[in-house]
Amino acid sequence: MENNKETYYLIRADILPESIQKTIEAKRLLDRGEAETIQQAVEQVGLSRSAYYKYKDAIHPFNAVMKQKIITVSLNLDHRSGVLSKMLSHIAANRGNVLTINQSIPLQGLANVVLSIETAQMSLTATQLTKELSQIDGVQKVTIIAQENREG
Structure with missing residues (x-):
């Protein structure tokens, strides 16, 4: 796909890979102030910093996109x-x-x-x-x- 237009999919959360689910949870912790740093957030959810950085910019809450x-x-x-x-x-x-x-x-x-x-x-x-x-x-x-x- 060599198209610059972003494509979005609506996917049920329970079928997402664990690393994506944990990235979502880490972002939620940061957004709510329950973790002050990315390091704290990834430690709380059991995710590596590299996995977080790999997915963080591509994951958006459904309502924020809509x-x-x-x-x-x-x-x-x-x-x-x-x-x-x-x-x-x-x-x-x-x-x-x-x-x-x-x-x-x-x-x-x-x-x-x-x-x-x-x-x-x-x-x-x-x-x-x-x-x-x-x-x-x-x-x-x-x-x-x-x-x-x-x-x-």
Whole structure:
């Protein structure tokens, strides 16, 4: 098959080879924070690091492939250099993808920013993301104003 287009198959979990099942479990442990490092995750499931690295980028939860998740967040930011940049860097570091950004002219030292963020690949839930964003110096308020799932 010399086709650059990815092909996906829906396969019952019980017929998957053990190494793939263990890779899925290791990824789940990492995603949920039950293991802090890949080494910890593979040790917990009894898998070699090489097998994990061989399969990890080709295994995706079914719902992550099928849906595009988008949240819209409203934030009040201090009108200071670097606050917006820190917030956007935090989103990117957690594999969020900013789709739209709208910022008002700062009034009384605060700017309102509205972001639409694709979250399907994020390592955080929307609630976790808003909590972490609100802890960034200069971020005064974070509110989720919309959540939507789109079929992929």
